[in-house]
Amino acid sequence: MNPPVRQPHPAFQRAWTFVELLVAISLSAIFLGAASLVMSSINANSKRLVQVVDANVGSGTMYNFYRQYTSNIRVSAAPNYGKAAQAQLIRDMMLDDADAASAVFALPRALNNTIRPEFLRYEPGETGSTSPRLQLDTPEAFRQFLATVEPTSAAIYDTAIRNVPAANRPNTTIYYLGPESNSGFIRVNAVYEIDLVPITSKATGTYASVRRYKNNTLTHYYDVFFESGSGDPFAPGFVHFEREARKAVVEGAAIDRFKVAKWGPFTLVFLPDPAVNPYALPASTATDGGVIPRDAYAKMEGKTSFLVALPMFPNL
Numbered sequence: 001m002n003p004p005v006r007q008p009h010p011a012f013q014r015a016w017t018f019v020e021l022l023v024a025i026s027l028s029a030i031f032l033g034a035a036s037l038v039m040s041s042i043n044a045n046s047k048r049l050v051q052v053v054d055a056n057v058g059s060g061t062m063y064n065f066y067r068q069y070t071s072n073i074r075v076s077a078a079p080n081y082g083k084a085a086q087a088q089l090i091r092d093m094m095l096d097d098a099d100a101a102s103a104v105f106a107l108p109r110a111l112n113n114t115i116r117p118e119f120l121r122y123e124p125g126e127t128g129s130t131s132p133r134l135q136l137d138t139p140e141a142f143r144q145f146l147a148t149v150e151p152t153s154a155a156i157y158d159t160a161i162r163n164v165p166a167a168n169r170p171n172t173t174i175y176y177l178g179p180e181s182n183s184g185f186i187r188v189n190a191v192y193e194i195d196l197v198p199i200t201s202k203a204t205g206t207y208a209s210v211r212r213y214k215n216n217t218l219t220h221y222y223d224v225f226f227e228s229g230s231g232d233p234f235a236p237g238f239v240h241f242e243r244e245a246r247k248a249v250v251e252g253a254a255i256d257r258f259k260v261a262k263w264g265p266f267t268l269v270f271l272p273d274p275a276v277n278p279y280a281l282p283a284s285t286a287t288d289g290g291v292i293p294r295d296a297y298a299k300m301e302g303k304t305s306f307l308v309a310l311p312m313f314p315n316l
Contacts, residue, residue: 051077056201064112065209066218075207077225083274084220090210091271091306094150097190098314099174105142106238107157108165108269110170113173113193118215119185121149126184128189139240147280163240163258164296171195190214192239204228206279208272222274229279232299238269239297254290264313271306
């Protein structure tokens with residue numbers, strides 16, 4: 001019988017030699033040096049390739065958007081892929097806020113928005129009220145309701161909205177409403193604003209800003225500058241689709257074409273894309289024949305990769 005083989009004690013196992021340590025240290029130094037050169041090249045190229053402009057948006061706009069007492073803002077020009085990551089974050093937040101909302105309404109405007117309340121007065125919901133409950137089932141119905149409870153909004157949202165905003169109303173506000181948390185009041189969970197500000201001082205182009213507010217406090221935003229070009233304007237900002245059941249009332253092809261939603265009304269929102277300058281693209285040859293809904297926003301093709309579909313009543 002062969003005697004058992006003794007295993008070496010861990011304390012006597014072979015360690016690295018001095019030469020091996022020198023080789024390992026040398027290789028580590030080479031890798032670290034190469035990584036340092038790569039990072040230095042990235043930083044140098046980012047400063048060279050990313051264009052930053054000083055845009056004069058006006059003191060009133062700066063205070064309305066960001067509560068800053070200045071007229072100018074330094075902003076990256078498109079294309080900028082770092083800003084695109086911020087746009088993706090805002091898009092995800094819009095969808096998350098929709099999950100918690102009872103109703104979502106988009107309204108077009110030309111002026112800066114100042115209506116960002118925490119609650120909206122809703123008299124029919126008050127205990128003992130005999131007022132009939134309002135039928136807030138379209139953006140126009142909400143616009144009229146908002147003008148009643150927030151009278152100053154009538155000057156901001158001064159045109160009727162059914163499906164597609166007018167060309168002279170390029171900016172958008174989206175109200176996310178919660179349930180009637182208190183008797184006689186509707187909670188406003190969040191307000192999103194999309195603004196396209198023409199810039200003619202210091203730089204020529206369009207300053208795009210997308211912001212989220214809660215109780216009139218700015219929580220998140222991203223912005224980008226689009227240099228002027230021969231392309232079409234970034235419009236429409238959104239398109240609203242109604243329930244298919246509304247086809248029972250014939251209102252003409254220009255309106256009836258948007259009555260295609262099978263289950264509930266929804267809104268397509270187009271967010272400015274920091275990775276694409278829409279004004280630098282060739283002008284679109286698409287025309288709106290007033291027959292199919294896609295004709296109304298055909299000119300938005302290729303202008304953004306950030307399209308958000310928001311149900312008007314997410315919890316239904």
